[in-house]
Amino acid sequence: MPILADLRALNVEGAEVALWTVRGPRGAANAVPIYSGRWVETTDGVDEALKATLSSDLERIEEVLDYGLLAQNNEASALLVQADETHLAHLLEEIVAETVLKKAVQVRHLQNAKFYVAKFIVGQQIAYGIRKTDPTWKTRKARSVRNVFFQDERLAIDDRPHFELSRTFDFIVLGGEILILNKRAFESILRHKAAQREDFQELQAEAEFHAIFVNVAPLVGYIGDNKIQLRRACAIRAKGHYRDEAFMERLRETHAEYGFALQFDDDGKIIATPETCADIMKALLDHRLRSGFSTLIYDVQDTTPVNI
Known part of the structure; x- marks a missing residue:
């Protein structure tokens, strides 16, 4: 399990973290998928939470199986596929650099993102944790609910935009390999169907x-x-x-x-x-x-x- 060993050998705690939100894939079903991404500044707390998610995912994997069209994994295993067998390169081209033009500066830049990518940069190595977004990222969901919080024994309104980060990733990338934890999400994001x-x-x-x-x-x-x-x-x-x-x-x-x-x-x-x-x-x-x-x-x- 070379990729698993390599990931576990990464100094995740010392990694620099960059978070991207991505819309797509777009385009005809039989065409190369098109992605549109925005990176967003994060606090130390968000960075630590993303690092904890990566470490937790890696810790629970006990077995790595070859990806197959009919292969399935469980909560303690992951599927392995070579990146060049997928459309991953087109996604990574979109999120290659955190430039000023690609920065999210308005809430609408984050809303309706289909998935997010956490980049963990350790020297010359970059690991990617990728996860489909939940309904809190959709504009329609945000308009249909009010956020409240409990403090001092009472509820209060919180009108700030809210987005949820999952405690797991759907798949993890390092080098030319992909570890798949959620097969359905992987196939959807990279349009493997x-x-x-x-x-x-x-x-x-x-x-x-x-x-x-x-x-x-x-x-x-x-x-x-x-x-x-x-x-x-x-x-x-x-x-x-x-x-x-x-x-x-x-x-x-x-x-x-x-x-x-x-x-x-x-x-x-x-x-x-x-x-x-x-x-x-x-x-x-x-x-x-x-x-x-x-x-x-x-x-x-x-x-x-x-x-x-």
């Missing part, structure tokens, strides 16, 4: 993929633009079992034994129907396995080969 759409288009264009179906249209319609199904389709392409004739032959021979209701024509091609699409996806993902101990058959979320 757009890459999945593009990958699905490329899968549909593959002659080898078309060749295993009588008609692939029902499966394409089943996947649509659903983010979960797009992830699964991209994972099917990455695994590439449909290109393996031995895999496909075993699927034809044993699918019923594994509880699949698949249909094949006389040439061995899959007959896709709305009723069988879910089973087709699971079969091509190789996500139904038999235990060598209990002999029971299980559905799994992801598969990691074990070298024996």
Whole structure:
């Protein structure tokens, strides 16, 4: 876990902190995302709170797993992806320098930010903690409530603009690597779903993929633009079992034994129907396995080969 070790080795307490609020991503779904950022001066108290958040996140990570379209982490783990596989560079270009023109000087510069980025600068190294904003950053929310505080055994109005900082980050960046704590937020901020759409288009264009179906249209319609199904389709392409004739032959021979209701024509091609699409996806993902101990058959979320 090199990135985790490197992050923990950073002198976070001695870091210089810069906080950016960012709007975006904007632009067409299949285009490079556009970001617009403003940096804001912070007090020592805010800086210390952001440092505490980074330290707390790093402390609770016990395991780092490779990012995958179907991979999931829990409260004690993080997913790892290489930055060059994402649109991160376009975001970092927007927040590269705290210039006068980029400084937030009015409350409207902060309102409606989609996320914020805390930069932790330690010498020549910069770590980034990135978090989606909550409703307190939205203009509509600010107009619909009144802030009050409790002091001297009574409530009083506080008309100052309020923004909340979370006690966790959604993902952390150092060098060319990204540690993901909240997968959904990561994919939203860096528009990773757009890459999945593009990958699905490329899968549909593959002659080898078309060749295993009588008609692939029902499966394409089943996947649509659903983010979960797009992830699964991209994972099917990455695994590439449909290109393996031995895999496909075993699927034809044993699918019923594994509880699949698949249909094949006389040439061995899959007959896709709305009723069988879910089973087709699971079969091509190789996500139904038999235990060598209990002999029971299980559905799994992801598969990691074990070298024996």
